[in-house]
Amino acid sequence: MRMTRYSIVAASMLALSASAAWADVTLGVLIDTNPETIASFDAVSKAYSEKNPGVTFDVEQRAGGSEGDNIVKTRLATGEMPDIFQYNSGSLFQALKPEQTIADLSDLPSAAGILDTFKKVVSASDGRVRGIPFGPAMGGGIFYNRKIYAELGLQPPKTWADFIANNEKIKAAGKVALAQTYGTTWTSQIFVLADFFNVQSEVPGFATDYTANKVKYATTPAALRGFEHVEEVAKAGFLNEDFGAATFDDGMRMVSTGEAAHYPSLTFGIGNIQQNFPDNLQDVGFFAVPGSDATKNGLTIWMPSALYLSAKGDNLEEAKKFLDFVASKEGCELMAKAVPSGPYLIKGCELPKDVPQAVSDMLPYFETEGRAGPALEFLSPVKGPALEQIAVEVGTGIRSAKDAAALYDQDVEKQAKQLGLPNW
Structure with a gap:
């Protein structure tokens, strides 16, 4: 298990000769290694320590x-979990047995400002809220140069x-049409998961029937299509030569610098560009995974991760x-300033006026009625843990889309x- 650790101590504390006497409480924290996660946590934790000099943070990264x-x-x-940890909301949260393992946050004073759409995806079966939004809502789609x-x-x-x-024209021009990064296995799922807006458009009751074990990926053409997309782009020769070993960082580099024209991902990748390729930030746009009907084009959205x-x-x-504090308007606006890559789910919390191009491309989906909808994992508690490995098999030619969908149905069961x- 890969872990790193660092400590956050406010600069104002370090300036005090008697700073050791102030360190009354050290809060243990576990977060992931995403640049947006780190930037958001740095912003709110440093501000909190400045207001509360007796509090420091011991941060582990997973x-x-x-x-x-x-x-x-x-x-x-x-x-062995630290005091605070960051993790997904939705179906993956439900798999943690939250009634037993996660503290109840329903009575936080700031809970009144959290949008109900988010409260639903961090509420356990007992109806109690157990998480606060951490970072912006995200879109699943395709970055393009x-x-x-x-x-x-x-x-x-x-x-x-x-x-x-478009990919055919890019390939004909001698360029890499589409970056894939199966060295970071979770990225293999994007064409399957981010296609769900299109699935829901064609089969409006899919999420409910899926939870009730009435429909399957392998036998629902609209749902199978996501696996077929993974297969099609690989067979067409659109991919970078090192797609099997390339990582998420490689994918963001390629689409930012023009080494590749497209990269399917979640919009939190904007933070990666801001950190690593700031001069290319305006060179990257974004669009939703397209479906079969141009009049129903829309975006699959992911709720933010949460702090628990x-x-x-x-x-x-x-x-x-x-x-x-993090869930307050003040805390939210600190995060929005550090990571302006999507809308925040705290009432009154607004993005800065000057946002990256990819964010400008994404916001109309959120702002237009009927052009955005939640990913399946926020409508159903069912999500098989092996999807990323199964999708890699499709993308590398080991397994057909049809067989992969059937295997995923077994994983889901x-x-x-x-x-x-x-x-079930």
Whole structure:
């Protein structure tokens, strides 16, 4: 399990010769390694320590993807979770047995300012809220290099057929059409998961029927299509040569610098560009995974991750005070200034006026009725843990899209039974 650790101490504290006497409480924290996560936590923790000089933070960083899932589950199960931890909302949160492992935050004073759409995805089966939003809402779709599009006279596609046509023109021009980064396995899922707006448009009751075990990926053409997308772009020869070993950082570099024209990802990747390629920030645009009907083009959205408190934490009351600050309008606006990559789910919290181009491209989906909808994991508690490995097999030619969808249906069944859902 890959871990790193660092400490956050306010500069004002370090300036005090008697600073050691102020360090009354050290809150343990576990977050992932995403640049946006680190920037957001630095912003709110440093501000909190300046207001409360007796509080410092001991921060550990964990891997993402399935490795990160296992770290979180193991730490909770063994009672070794720090006071505060950051993790997904939605179905992955439900798999943590939150009624037993995560502290109740329903009575935080700032809870009144959290949008109800977010409260739903961090509420346990007992109806109690157990997390606060940490970072912006995200879109799942495709980053594209605007300079390549301008050079070749291309327009952002509204249908999958148009997207494939753009890729063909880019390939014909001798450029890498599409970056894939299976060295970071979670990135392999994007075409499957971010296509859900299109699934829901064609099969409006899919999420409900999926939870009730009435529909399957392998036998629902609209749902199978996401796996077919992974297969199609690989067979078409659109990918970078090192797609099997390349990482998320490589993908963001390629689309930022023009080494590749497209990179499917979640919009938190904007933070990666801000940190590593700030001069290319305006060269990168964004569009939703296109479906079959241009008139129904829309975006699959992800709720932010959340900050949670371990029910067995040593500093529960002080940790609650910190989370109350993070969920306040003041805390939210500190995060929005540090990470202006999407809308925040705290009432009154606004993005800066000057946002990156990819954010400008994304916001109209949120602002237009009917052009955005939640990913399946926020509408159903069922999500199989092996999807990223299965998608890698499709993208590398080991398994067909049809076989992969059937295998994922089996993976989902195991998870549903573990959750004790009816009809499984």
